[in-house]
Amino acid sequence: MIRPLTLAELVAEGETLGRSLPPGSVLALEGDLGAGKTTLVQAIARGLGVTAPATSPTYALVHRYPGRRGPVFHIDCYRLRAPEEAADLDWEGLLRDGDAVLIEWPERAGPWLPAPARRFRLHHLADADRRGLEAL
Numbered sequence: 001m002i003r004p005l006t007l008a009e010l011v012a013e014g015e016t017l018g019r020s021l022p023p024g025s026v027l028a029l030e031g032d033l034g035a036g037k038t039t040l041v042q043a044i045a046r047g048l049g050v051t052a053p054a055t056s057p058t059y060a061l062v063h064r065y066p067g068r069r070g071p072v073f074h075i076d077c078y079r080l081r082a083p084e085e086a087a088d089l090d091w092e093g094l095l096r097d098g099d100a101v102l103i104e105w106p107e108r109a110g111p112w113l114p115a116p117a118r119r120f121r122l123h124h125l126a127d128a129d130r131r132g133l134e135a136l
Contacts, residue, residue: 002123002132010036010131011043018047023069023099026114028106031122036131037104040122041074048072048100056104062089070099077103083110 005013021027027044029037038056045054049068056076057063063074073094080086086109094101095114106113123132 002134004125004127004130005133006130007036007039010040010133013133014040014043015047018044018100021048021100022117024095025099025118026095026101026103026116028103028113028116028119029122030106030119030136032124035122035124036133037122038076039131040120040133041102041104044100044102045072045074062094067099071097073098073101075101075103077105077108080105080108083108083112086110086112 029040031037042054045065045067050065050072052065054065054074055063057074058076058078061076061079065072065074075089077086089112091112091114101114103109103113103116106116119136121134121136123134125132
């Protein structure tokens with residue numbers, strides 16, 4: 001079910017989610033460009049105790065942020081040209097060392113994507129001031 005949320009509600013939802021995540025969580029965030037994936041990641045990261053501004057790692061692929069319990073990894077697979085390129089992301093190390101692994105564009109990692117604990121899809125809505133959030 002798609003829940004329509006204002007930007008403030010999406011941020012509050014993400015921060016609440018971040019505070020409640022168990023250590024080692026993997027979240028997969030799907031959706032079109034501009035649907036709010038990075039905004040949601042930023043909010044989840046704040047809930048995990050990240051104080052640095054979380055920016056999109058589109059060109060670096062992976063950003064590491066110190067969180068309350070350990071590192072939070074933000075991965076953006078958008079620029080992967082083929083799923084095989086995801087093999088170079090050291091998934092084992094990220095999963096071993098990370099308090100949380102937050103993945104944008106997970107479908108581009110293909111079979112290399114670790115099994116996410118939770119999956120979400122963000123949607124554009126007719127009301128431009130709202131985003132749709134769907135737990136999959």
